Amino acid sequence: MVITLKLYSTLREKLPPEARGQATLDLHDGATLDDLLAHLDLPKRVVISVNDEHEPDLTRRLNSGDLVRIFSAVGGG
Amino acid sequence: MPHGYTGNILHVDLTHQTTTVETPDEAFYRKYMGGSALAMFYLLRDMPAGADPLGPDNVLVLALSVLTGAPLSGQSRMTAAAKSPLTGAIGDSQSGGFWPAELKFAGFDAIVVKGAAKEPVYLWVKDGAVEFRPAAHLWGRITGDAEDAIKAELGDDKIEVLQVGPAGENQVRFAAIMNMSNRANGRTGLGAVMGSKNLKAIAVRGTSKVEVADKQAVSDLARWGAQNLPQSNITGLSKYGTAETTGANQTIGSLPTYNYNSGVFAEWEAIDGTTMYDTILKGAEDGKQDRLGRDTCYACTVRCKRVVEIQEGPYKVDARYGGPEYETTSTFGNYAGINDLAAIAKANELCNQYGMDTISCGATISWAYEAYNAGKLSKGDTGLDLTWGNAESMVKLTEMIAKREGFGDILAEGSARAAEELGRGLGDYLITVKGQELPAHMPQVKKSLAVIYATNPFGADHQSSEHDPAVEADFETFKDRLAMIGVNKQLPKRSLDAEKIDFAVKTQRLYSALDSLNLCQFVFGPAWQLYGPDQTVETVRAITGWDVTIDEIQELGERRLNMLRAFNAREGLDRKEDKLPAKLFKKALKGGASDGFKLDEDEFEAALDTYYEQSGWDVETGNPSRPTLERLGLGWVADQLKM
Numbered sequence: 110m111v112i113t114l115k116l117y118s119t120l121r122e123k124l125p126p127e128a129r130g131q132a133t134l135d136l137h138d139g140a141t142l143d144d145l146l147a148h149l150d151l152p153k154r155v156v157i158s159v160n161d162e163h164e165p166d167l168t169r170r171l172n173s174g175d176l177v178r179i180f181s182a183v184g185g186g
Numbered sequence: 187m188p189h190g191y192t193g194n195i196l197h198v199d200l201t202h203q204t205t206t207v208e209t210p211d212e213a214f215y216r217k218y219m220g221g222s223a224l225a226m227f228y229l230l231r232d233m234p235a236g237a238d239p240l241g242p243d244n245v246l247v248l249a250l251s252v253l254t255g256a257p258l259s260g261q262s263r264m265t266a267a268a269k270s271p272l273t274g275a276i277g278d279s280q281s282g283g284f285w286p287a288e289l290k291f292a293g294f295d296a297i298v299v300k301g302a303a304k305e306p307v308y309l310w311v312k313d314g315a316v317e318f319r320p321a322a323h324l325w326g327r328i329t330g331d332a333e334d335a336i337k338a339e340l341g342d343d344k345i346e347v348l349q350v351g352p353a354g355e356n357q358v359r360f361a362a363i364m365n366m367s368n369r370a371n372g373r374t375g376l377g378a379v380m381g382s383k384n385l386k387a388i389a390v391r392g393t394s395k396v397e398v399a400d401k402q403a404v405s406d407l408a409r410w411g412a413q414n415l416p417q418s419n420i421t422g423l424s425k426y427g428t429a430e431t432t433g434a435n436q437t438i439g440s441l442p443t444y445n446y447n448s449g450v451f452a453e454w455e456a457i458d459g460t461t462m463y464d465t466i467l468k469g470a471e472d473g474k475q476d477r478l479g480r481d482t483c484y485a486c487t488v489r490c491k492r493v494v495e496i497q498e499g500p501y502k503v504d505a506r507y508g509g510p511e512y513e514t515t516s517t518f519g520n521y522a523g524i525n526d527l528a529a530i531a532k533a534n535e536l537c538n539q540y541g542m543d544t545i546s547c548g549a550t551i552s553w554a555y556e557a558y559n560a561g562k563l564s565k566g567d568t569g570l571d572l573t574w575g576n577a578e579s580m581v582k583l584t585e586m587i588a589k590r591e592g593f594g595d596i597l598a599e600g601s602a603r604a605a606e607e608l609g610r611g612l613g614d615y616l617i618t619v620k621g622q623e624l625p626a627h628m629p630q631v632k633k634s635l636a637v638i639y640a641t642n643p644f645g646a647d648h649q650s651s652e653h654d655p656a657v658e659a660d661f662e663t664f665k666d667r668l669a670m671i672g673v674n675k676q677l678p679k680r681s682l683d684a685e686k687i688d689f690a691v692k693t694q695r696l697y698s699a700l701d702s703l704n705l706c707q708f709v710f711g712p713a714w715q716l717y718g719p720d721q722t723v724e725t726v727r728a729i730t731g732w733d734v735t736i737d738e739i740q741e742l743g744e745r746r747l748n749m750l751r752a753f754n755a756r757e758g759l760d761r762k763e764d765k766l767p768a769k770l771f772k773k774a775l776k777g778g779a780s781d782g783f784k785l786d787e788d789e790f791e792a793a794l795d796t797y798y799e800q801s802g803w804d805v806e807t808g809n810p811s812r813p814t815l816e817r818l819g820l821g822w823v824a825d826q827l828k829m
């Protein structure tokens with residue numbers, strides 16, 4: 110199962126700099142957002158959208174072709 | 187020799203061109219500590235009730251705290267306060283930079299400015315000496331030019347200059363006070379107050395040092411901060427700026443778009459902080475933006491300030507005027523459906539050159555865009571095409587407001603006055619509280635902000651309390667710090683019950699204390715900031731030597747809030763002015779995660795009752811009560827209010 114991943118601000122540093130936060134990932138079928146965060150070694154306190162819809166539920170199973178965006182969660186500013 | 191403060195308050199009488207120095211005792215400093223609370227002391231003591239905000243009776247206070255100038259991140263900040271020409275209520279605004287520390291090194295904890303000069307003047311403050319100097323040759327010049335001219339004529343490049351730009355001279359009601367030509371005391375129009383006094387600038391230079399009580403403790407705190415910054419929750423903000431939050435706000439439906447009619451903007455990625463970092467930050471072309479594209483405040487290791495440089499295209503931007511924060515990318519961007527980051531950076535540059543608040547300026551423009559797109563304003567009125575997304579007109583209007591040209595002259599009054607002047611039901615499109623435009627955090631999504639925005643004494647403000655996610659989804663991460671100020675329970679999403687108000691009140695007190703200690707709210711705070719409440723206490727102890735506790739800090743915050751509210755009560759304001767824009771209740775948001783969200787009148791009014799009760803204020807009027815004022819050592823304020 111192949112998904113498109115976009116990481117923003119400091120989270121991008123989980124990928125090589127030339128990727129500029131964007132990658133295509135091959136995940137096992139039935140992989141969840143939790144699995145994805147673990148795979149990327151990302152914290153759970155992040156804000157995620159799947160296909161540009163907010164997804165707070167980390168047990169959400171991903172589908173091939175999904176676009177997953179992950180942002181740091183920050184308050185205020 | 188006191189620790190942390192100089193003991194000198196400079197009083198400046200512009201009318202008679204005289205100065206005096208007041209030397210309050212230690213008990214005074216311990217009680218008010220600085221910044222906003224200290225400024226309120228002088229405003230309540232020295233300003234007559236009912237003063238014209240743009241007349242000589244208004245008093246403008248620029249105040250540092252007992253911590254300013256110490257060698258620690260987040261301490262070089264300053265409060266400007268006066269009666270606001272935008273709201274008619276108290277005006278209060280914070281800024282960072284190098285000017286605050288420099289004023290301390292020059293020997294003063296605050297400057298209290300009274301009267302008005304007949305001709306433009308500027309003040310030259312050097313190591314305890316104060317000089318009035320003519321400023322007619324600086325009048326009309328943009329900030330960068332005036333700053334260069336002052337440094338050249340005083341012959342010292344290390345001078346820090348605080349000033350008003352042409353917008354302050356023109357008394358634009360949301361004019362800012364600028365320092366470094368890129369840091370702003372932006373909100374509540376205090377630049378217009380300074381302009382009305384014919385005070386162009388205050389140049390400062392000092393060579394003394396701040397004595398701290400416990401050098402080792404201060405350096406331990408500094409070292410801890412530097413070591414923990416990379417793993418902290420503000421590391422993204424330091425590198426990518428506050429606009430790094432654009433995508434997260436978009437995702438949760440809290441990115442105010444089309445003048446607050448939607449919480450999502452389809453083209454958000456074009457104006458996001460990560461995009462800014464990759465494209466227009468100085469040095470981005472060669473990957474050197476971490477070195478060239480970030481700036482700081484005195485002694486701050488965080489270096490969060492943006493430096494944008496654009497040399498090609500229709501919107502060239504000079505790096506000396508900094509770069510936009512999240513509030514600015516929002517108000518000049520998503521607020522009017524604008525996706526052009528270069529145009530936003532240009533509007534930001536204009537605001538810093540002319541000296542204007544980017545929030546009120548952008549939001550006043552987006553109000554006009556909504557009216558135009560609803561067919562209530564025409565090109566005949568505006569002289570410009572204000573179709574949603576038109577970046578060119580937005581940039582043009584920004585300049586027209588600063589210069590009070592054409593339609594810009596009406597908008598320079600702020601959206602609330604402009605709506606009143608134009609009539610035609612344009613009030614329906616307002617997003618103001620007490621006449622001040624809303625910042626870019628949505629109370630429909632983060633509901634405690636509904637109460638804070640409505641009740642905040644100087645109009646809607648996003649930096650007066652912690653936002654709801656800290657006690658909702660992120661509670662587990664922050665529970666230890668929140669417990670230090672008595673917030674102990676995770677709360678459901680979008681609640682607005684007594685427990686949520688308790689969270690708002692307690693975090694508001696801490697933020698209020700930070701504005702009196704003049705500590706940066708990115709560096710100190712109750713949740714995601716670099717240092718927590720315990721370290722805030724340690725900082726005050728280490729610098730001053732006072733045995734303060736978190737309760738004393740919270741009480742300082744409460745004292746300052748009561749003084750602000752008391753000022754408003756003296757001006758005749760009460761609960762009637764604690765109103766949110768009608769459209770937040772009437773019109774549901776469209777699209778994204780906040781689709782259908784609107785506020786509920788009954789829930790909101792009940793929440794207000796709870797808020798006043800928990801604050802120890804009169805529920806009918808929303809004003810401070812005598813027992814609360816007396817508990818906070820403010821019996822003299824109760825006497826003034828004749829209660």
Ligand code: SF4
Binds near residue numbers: 282486487706709
């Ligand atoms: S965190 Fe940013 S705004 Fe705050 S003091 Fe440091 S550089 Fe200035």
